[in-house]
Every structure is written in C-alpha cells, then in structure tokens.
Amino acid sequence: MDLNIIQKVCLVGDPGVGKTSLVRRFVLDQFNDRYITTVGTKVTKKKMKLTLQDGAIKAEVILMIWDVAGQKKTLQTKQMYFRGSKGALVVCDLTRHETLEGLKSIISDVQGETGNIPIIVMANKADLVDEIKYGVQDIRDCLGEVKIFITSAKTGVNVEEAFAGIGEDIVQIVLDGNEEGP
Numbered sequence: 001m002d003l004n005i006i007q008k009v010c011l012v013g014d015p016g017v018g019k020t021s022l023v024r025r026f027v028l029d030q031f032n033d034r035y036i037t038t039v040g041t042k043v044t045k046k047k048m049k050l051t052l053q054d055g056a057i058k059a060e061v062i063l064m065i066w067d068v069a070g071q072k073k074t075l076q077t078k079q080m081y082f083r084g085s086k087g088a089l090v091v092c093d094l095t096r097h098e099t100l101e102g103l104k105s106i107i108s109d110v111q112g113e114t115g116n117i118p119i120i121v122m123a124n125k126a127d128l129v130d131e132i133k134y135g136v137q138d139i140r141d142c143l144g145e146v147k148i149f150i151t152s153a154k155t156g157v158n159v160e161e162a163f164a165g166i167g168e169d170i171v172q173i174v175l176d177g178n179e180e181g182p
Helices: 019-028 075-082 097-101 103-114 136-143 159-175
Strands: 002-013 041-052 057-068 085-093 119-124 147-150
Touching: 002 019, 002 103, 002 159, 019 041, 019 057, 019 085, 019 119, 019 159, 041 159, 057 075, 057 159, 075 103, 085 097, 085 103, 085 159, 097 103, 097 136, 103 119, 103 136, 119 136, 119 159, 136 147, 147 159
Parallel strands: 002 057, 002 085, 085 119, 119 147
Antiparallel strands: 041 057
C-alpha cells in the first residue's frame, strides 16, 4: 500500500530550547550557534519517505512543521497555532530543568486545542554532556509514558529519528482510519 500524506505538526517548547535549530538540522542538515528568537511562528515543510509494517506500507509524508515561538502568549493566540495539528514535538533543554517542568502545561495547551494527537518529546542539547541536569527517567516521572528522543541539534543525534517517529505516528492514525489523507 502506498500513501501520500500532508500534515501539520507543531514544534513547541520554552524559549531557547533549540526548536529552530532542530528544524534547521532536520530540513537543511545545518547548525548555527547563534541564537535568534522566533517571533510568532515559522512554517517549514519537509518530505519524508517512510516504510512501515515490515515493508507492507510505503508512505510519502510531507510534514508542515510549525515552529511556534516559546514566548508566553495568550491561550487564544496559542490555539490559533495549534489548530489543525496532527502531531506535536515538544522540546526541552537537558541543561535547564525548568524547561522540563513547563512541558506538562505546554502539552495540555496543545491537546486542549487538538485533542489526543501523537506527542513526542525531544530532550535537546545532548552534546552538552557536562551540563546535563536530568534524563529519560526524570522526563517519564514528569510526563508519564511518552516517546522520548534525546537529541542534539548541533551533532544531529536522533533528530531525524524523532521527526520520523512523529511521521510514523501520523501514518498509523491514517491507517487506523482515524484521519483522512489529503
């Protein structure tokens, strides 16, 4: 079975966790140390070819990635960004524990608008080994059972895998008949 799917995915998290750097690494395979605050939202698209169910399903998935600024916004503004999302990548910074603590509220805001969509946690900045403050178990203790990828936008570790993971989750929803393809 061949599928062609185009879906919106939100990339959310506190300011400075590396959301824009993760998108840049995934789409362009580039990294820049310079921090530039995202204002509002930036939309980027990327096509992926995925194979599921031991090769029985081949899917071309185009992710419309909404890189949502981390600054505090009114709930109404956030709802506008989240509306229509079929998946979310929530990002925290392994070197700042407070960014983990904020994820529960962020996930609640997203799911308040979208319902129960696939969520993947990207625990970013794994390259800063000497500065890491928490790990996978701490994330599970905070959020419960979620898919977690320890990532580094700088080195690229697990970035492709996390985006592919959300793509696979979206394809599975389409296969289960819970969502229509384009």
